[in-house]
Amino acid sequence: MSRSLRVAIVGAGPAGIYAADTLTKSDTEVSIDLFERLPAPYGLIRYGVAPDHPRIKGIVSALHRVLDRPQIRLFGNVEYGVDLKLGDLREFYDAVIFSTGAEKDRELDIPGIDQQGSFGAADFVSWYDGHPEVSRTWPLTASSVAVLGVGNVAIDVARVLAKTADELLTTDIPDNVYQGLKSSPVTDVHVFGRRGPAQAKFTPLELRELDHSPNVEVVVHPEGIEFCAASMALIRSNKQVEMVVKTLQEWAIRDQGSRPRRLHLHFLQSPVEVLGDGEVTGLRTETMELTGDGGVRGTGEFTDWPVQAVYRAVGYLSTHLAELPFDHTTGTVPHQAGRVLDMDEQALPGVYVTGWIKRGPVGLIGHTKGDALETVTSLLADAPLLAAAARPEPDAVVRFLDQRGIRYTTFDGWRQLDEHERELGRAESRERIKVVDRHTMVSVSRG
Known part of the structure; x- marks a missing residue:
């Protein structure tokens, strides 16, 4: 050629x-x-x-x-x-x-998952990241929230829900996101994983970042900190898993502080039903037990958690x-x-x-x-x-x-939009404020 x-x-x-x-x-x-x-x-x-x-x-x-x-x-x-x-x-x-x-949420097939107050994590991420194709508003009315999953996305969602809006003013969040988070009455965010701590999918860095907020107390519930032979083998063979487990164990035995908001980590709790009659009023989980090979099985013991919103973070599609x-x-x-x-x-x-x-x-x-x-x-x-x-x-x-x-739009157009967002930020002593509206993005990019 x-x-x-x-x-x-x-x-x-x-x-x-x-x-x-x-x-x-x-x-x-x-x-x-x-x-x-x-x-x-x-x-x-x-x-x-x-x-x-x-x-x-x-x-x-x-x-x-x-x-x-x-x-x-x-x-x-x-x-x-x-x-x-x-x-x-x-x-x-x-x-x-x-x-x-x-960028779509994977479905979770449990009763009640489609009720009002039940959301996909990907949709929430798109909202707080100012995606131009999603609504400008989000129904942040729950004081107690459940997040299903223990991957990095679940941890991100839980952290953003638990933090105060003012803590996020150092970032590029748009004004509509700041106003939405500022009105949130949340006090408790519960993160549920159906397997043990050694099988958690988040990274050590993601985990430790949870504890950096002066307003959020991270509470690890000790009853889920259990290990089987396969878990121990994984800990010994994987440095990142070892670091995650060590951090969780330390947090599980420490005294709880007095920060105004709490982020709870629950392991060996499998969601089986979202409770409510058209609107979320709770989450039912089944306590699981390790099977020795890295898997889990149900114990038949159930717990109802009084939450008003559920976010599923069980994977993208x-x-x-x-x-x-x-x-x-x-x-x-x-x-x-x-x-x-x-x-x-x-x-x-x-x-x-x-x-x-x-x-x-x-x-x-x-x-x-x-x-x-x-x-x-x-x-x-x-x-x-x-x-x-x-x-x-x-x-x-x-x-x-x-x-x-x-x-x-072109890469030169992106440079113009990039500078426009930085200029918006400078006006409020911030590094950048992200533009959300698609028409504005295109107009600025095309000069």
Whole structure:
């Protein structure tokens, strides 16, 4: 091929940007366009990480440097399946990588889960992160709240619910989120895990951050701090698990302080029913016992917890992408080393996946780098045999978007929005205030 390899990446979150990074560092001359449904890049970093995680959000600096490379262009506010389709992309690009992530809540099939006051954690995260496609309001009326799950998302949700709104003014939360949290009457947040402390999925850092608030007392209920042979083996073999368990054990035996709000951690408590008659009035859990192999079984002993809201944080799920095969059980696109497979398990020429749409919503943000490397390796190996794009010239896709009247945003536009948000923050002695309204985001980005 006498020209550079033209690659489209659908999704400008960490997975997509890591794929672009890997491609530009290869020995192959490439030209890459990233297409993002939202007007701003960074996906999970901007809209899926709790706002009081400045260290994690520091990843943005590295992602920014990738997007700043001359071989890469960003087209924001462009929705795959609506503004352009797979056939359109194959017209302009030799290969397409899908990196659309996972942002929907996985369902939890227990009685009463659909009552008013029962929420998905992903929806709440989108609200407090100022996602432009969700409501500006959130019903924060409960004084006692249950969070189901013991992963990092569950811990983030519990921490944001338990903290005072003023503590979050050091972050980029929009004014509507600050006002909503400020009106919250919450005093107690209960986090429930159906297995033991050694099987908790949060990281040591996430756990320790819970105890940093001057207004939130972290209470570990000691009756759930139990270990079986498999638990002990896991503790001995995994340094992170050992650190989590050590912290939980120390907190379980310490004296409780007098901070005005409490965040409770319960282990070996499995949710079996959300109580209420159309509106949440409580949560029923069954006490579990360890089986010795890392699993648990029910004891038949039940407890009713008087909570007025329930947040399920039992996992994310990807959305089915138009014209691509989809496994609805795993929430992933079938693939082999990143090559998308059709119903006959044959590779779709020139179509690839990376990130959570490829492997499911597991692992930390950094784990998507390995995904990207595998996918890009497959793509580059296939490159000599790929059908060449009919209109590979870089301006062709720009004309296509313009002709359709799509108000796309660019990386230069993101710079303008970034500065606008920082200016809003400076006016209130804050680093940044995030813009929520989509129309405003697009207007500022387009100058």
